[in-house]
Amino acid sequence: MTSVENASVTPVTLGGTRGGPDTTTLRRDHWWLQPAVTFSVLTSFVVYSSWAAFVNKDYYVGAQAHRDLLSPFYSPCITSSCVPGSHPSHVITWWSLSPALLILIVPLGFRLTCYYYRKAYYRSFWWSPPACGVADAHGSYSGESRFPLILQNVHRWFFYLGLILNVILTIDAIMAFREPGIGIGVSVGTLVLCANAAFLWVYSISCHACRHLCGGQVKRFSEHPLRYRLWKIVTPLNARHMQIAWTSLVFVALTDLYVRLVASGVIHDPRLF
Amino acid sequence: MSEREVNMRVWRGDANGGNFEKYSLASQEGEVVLDVIHRIQATQAPDLACRWNCKAGKCGSCSAEINGKPSLMCMTRMDELPEGDVVVAPMKTFPILRDLVTDVSFNYEVAKRVPAFQPPPPPEDGYRMQQVDIQRGQEFRKCIECFLCQDVCHVIRDHEENKPAYAGPRFFIRYAELEMHPLDTNDRREFVRQKAGLGMCNITKCCTEVCPEHIKITDNAIIPLKERVVDAAYDPIAWLGRKVRQKRKLTPEEAVGTVSHDVATDPDS
Ligand code: SF4
Ligand code: SF4
Ligand code: FES
Ligand code: FES
Numbered sequence: 001m002t003s004v005e006n007a008s009v010t011p012v013t014l015g016g017t018r019g020g021p022d023t024t025t026l027r028r029d030h031w032w033l034q035p036a037v038t039f040s041v042l043t044s045f046v047v048y049s050s051w052a053a054f055v056n057k058d059y060y061v062g063a064q065a066h067r068d069l070l071s072p073f074y075s076p077c078i079t080s081s082c083v084p085g086s087h088p089s090h091v092i093t094w095w096s097l098s099p100a101l102l103i104l105i106v107p108l109g110f111r112l113t114c115y116y117y118r119k120a121y122y123r124s125f126w127w128s129p130p131a132c133g134v135a136d137a138h139g140s141y142s143g144e145s146r147f148p149l150i151l152q153n154v155h156r157w158f159f160y161l162g163l164i165l166n167v168i169l170t171i172d173a174i175m176a177f178r179e180p181g182i183g184i185g186v187s188v189g190t191l192v193l194c195a196n197a198a199f200l201w202v203y204s205i206s207c208h209a210c211r212h213l214c215g216g217q218v219k220r221f222s223e224h225p226l227r228y229r230l231w232k233i234v235t236p237l238n239a240r241h242m243q244i245a246w247t248s249l250v251f252v253a254l255t256d257l258y259v260r261l262v263a264s265g266v267i268h269d270p271r272l273f
Numbered sequence: 274m275s276e277r278e279v280n281m282r283v284w285r286g287d288a289n290g291g292n293f294e295k296y297s298l299a300s301q302e303g304e305v306v307l308d309v310i311h312r313i314q315a316t317q318a319p320d321l322a323c324r325w326n327c328k329a330g331k332c333g334s335c336s337a338e339i340n341g342k343p344s345l346m347c348m349t350r351m352d353e354l355p356e357g358d359v360v361v362a363p364m365k366t367f368p369i370l371r372d373l374v375t376d377v378s379f380n381y382e383v384a385k386r387v388p389a390f391q392p393p394p395p396p397e398d399g400y401r402m403q404q405v406d407i408q409r410g411q412e413f414r415k416c417i418e419c420f421l422c423q424d425v426c427h428v429i430r431d432h433e434e435n436k437p438a439y440a441g442p443r444f445f446i447r448y449a450e451l452e453m454h455p456l457d458t459n460d461r462r463e464f465v466r467q468k469a470g471l472g473m474c475n476i477t478k479c480c481t482e483v484c485p486e487h488i489k490i491t492d493n494a495i496i497p498l499k500e501r502v503v504d505a506a507y508d509p510i511a512w513l514g515r516k517v518r519q520k521r522k523l524t525p526e527e528a529v530g531t532v533s534h535d536v537a538t539d540p541d542s
Contacts, residue, residue: 018433019288019369026341026360115476115496122475129427132479133341136431143428145472153499153507208492212500220455222403239492 024135031131035124041246042121045253049073052256053100058263059256060086061189063180067269069189070175071259072196072252073100076168107252110162113155115208116245156209166200173197179271189262189269196255199248206237206244275302279351281309283321284362287371293360294318300351306361307335307346310373322372330485333419337373338362343421343483346373364424377420383440387447388464388529392456406455412493413446415486422480422490428473439470442480442490449494452501462498462505463525471498 025031052059052073059071062085070077070086077087079099087099095102111117122128127137144152173193179185204210215231218224237244262269279300282293296313307325314321326332328347335346340360351359367375392400422442423429429436440448448465451457465471476499480490488494504511514520 018365018367019286019291020363020365020375021284021291021293026338026362028340028355028357028360115499118475119477122477128475129431129477129479132425132482133338133343136427141428141432141435141473143470143473143475145470149475150472153503156500156503156508208496209500209503212497216497217501217504219406219453219457220403221405222455228405239489 025131025133027131027133031134035127035130038120038124041250042124045249048253049104049256052253052260053104054098056081056098056100058260059083059100061259061263061269062086065262065269066179066181067187067189067262068175068178068180069193069259069262069269070172071256072169072172072193072200073104073256075172076103078103106158106161106165109154110158111245111249113152113158114245115155116242118152156213159204159207159209159213162200162204166197166204169193169200170197185271186273187269187271189258191272192255192258196248196251199244199251202237203241203244203248205234206241208238208241210234211238276300279309280358281313282358282360283310283313283318283373285318285321285372286369288369291369291372293362295358302352304351305347306337306339306344306349306351306354306359309351309359310346310361322370322374324374331417333417336364336419336421336424338364338424343425345419345421345485348485364420366424366426366430367420377423379436380418380420380423380441380443383444384447386440386469387444387451388459388461390451390454390457391459391529393458400456402455409453409493410450412488413450415488416443416446417486418443419485421483421485425479425483426474427477427479428470428475435470435473438468439473440465442474442495444469445471445474445498446488446490446494449498452498460505460523460528461525462501463523463528465498466502466506467525471495471502474499 052071059074060077060083061067061069062083068085074082074086077083077099078092079087079095079102080091080093081096082091082099092102123130128141129136142149144150173190173196176190176193177184177186179187211231211234214234215221215224215227218227221228221231261267276299278297281296281298283296285291285294296317298309298312298316300309300312305328307323307328310321310323314323323335323337323346325335325347327334330345330348333345336343337346338344338361339346339349340354341362343364346361361373363369363373364375364377367377367379370376420443426441428439429441445465448461448469448471451459452461474495476491476495478491480495481488481492484490
């Protein structure tokens with residue numbers, strides 16, 4: 001009997017001479033358009049968020065403006081350099097750089113290892129492959145089977161950490177209803193923070209690891225009715241994970257931008273009611 | 274019925290070489306690429322080799338690359354293609370036999386390596402399964418074995434050297450189907466990780482894009498398999514649990530039990 005360990009390899013002679021046309025691609029449509037768009041949007045996001053993380057100011061609108069709006073890039077603001085009012089009482093004192101650099105590790109890790117973003121950047125940045133039926137730009141290929149890309153398997157752990165962050169950003173959104181010196185109210189900033197938290201929740205819930213943990217991993221749904229129901233809720237969202245990923249990515253940047261513009265005095269955050 | 278003149282560029286050749294031949298002919302409204310290929314055979318090139326059976330998108334024989342996209346010739350309408358030459362080439366990933374016909378036996382070799390379905394001993398009143406338990410696998414049963422997904426998968430399309438250690442999307446759906454089967458007792462997670470190259474797939478989704486049966490290969494089979502592999506191999510809590518209970522991790526061989534991997538048909542046994 002063939003054991004697994006000594007199972008012989010598929011003879012490469014099966015590859016034989018391929019014989020067909022040897023071209024990079026025979027595609028005649030604009031196959032480069034999609035990777036080009038993905039490349040541009042992701043690059044813009046990376047440039048903006050790096051700048052926003054390094055500048056280390058204008059991320060909080062506090063009591064002077066009768067608001068409590070904290071940029072998602074700086075939440076939870078846990079270092080001692082955080083501006084007063086923006087952080088909880090337990091702070092990290094040994095970190096002297098921008099607090100965002102510490103905080104962003106979680107969302108960055110979560111998005112970098114996300115199954116959808118993997119597809120997006122493997123195609124548009126690494127050209128492996130740039131589009132279907134267009135040759136891979138690399139001579140050799142081992143996919144995600146070796147270091148460093150084997151580390152993509154930690155996605156689940158970033159998913160858990162991302163949930164904690166979602167809770168924190170939800171608390172921020174609730175706090176945004178506070179208008180110090182006035183009372184409770186709703187401003188555009190409140191709605192922006194609420195929408196941002198909602199998009200991040202939907203993004204997490206539609207995650208493939210979430211779908212697996214909710215119920216995908218069970219063999220017999222009939223024995224796990226609750227997990228089956230969860231799986232059925234998550235599955236249709238999961239099918240839209242790409243759209244949700246883009247929406248939440250763009251929105252998180254816009255949320256930071258909004259808080260930044262208000263904090264720096266460029267615009268005023270209108271009170272709605 | 275309206276007719277239009279079309280220019281077809283069809284690959285003619287075998288293992289010794291070949292080139293695109295140009296055929297100009299009339300195409301009628303509603304025709305598919307396979308119709309036009311047949312008319313070329315009937316009127317201009319009786320020796321043009323192509324494979325087909327059903328002309329209904331169900332036998333999976335007529336796979337080719339139309340304007341560079343892996344597609345079924347019988348399901349690609351001429352009027353949906355852009356103006357200009359229509360380029361028809363054989364599948365790139367498999368060795369050519371002649372013209373548009375390739376030797377897809379690589380796939381049959383891979384199929385033999387999938388550790389077989391292993392149900393428990395039958396209970397007295399026979400096996401029973403519930404619909405909710407079997408429905409995930411039913412999507413994968415729609416596969417018509419056209420091997421377009423195998424053809425487009427860059428892991429082997431652009432890297433011939435990966436073929437010996439890579440099952441490919443068509444067989445990842447088979448692994449997923451068995452792993453999700455309510456009566457199967459084999460555990461193929463280590464096997465699919467170590468022996469079938471699941472880690473090589475970088476989930477770029479081309480298999481899903483070309484599948485004529487619209488099977489969500491990546492979302493419903495490959496990613497769930499990758500997550501199962503995380504359960505088995507990359508989950509520190511599960512690892513700690515095994516350490517505490519002093520349980521050794523099974524080799525892929527042990528995990529798939531004593532089941533023969535189709536011994537009778539395995540050419541290497
Ligand atoms: S998603 Fe994976 S299996 Fe499918 S074509 Fe891409 S690399 Fe191949
Ligand atoms: S999974 Fe789809 S593309 Fe792949 S062989 Fe089956 S029907 Fe064809
Ligand atoms: S967040 Fe995209 S797959 Fe998990
Ligand atoms: S001829 Fe059967 S699928 Fe095209």
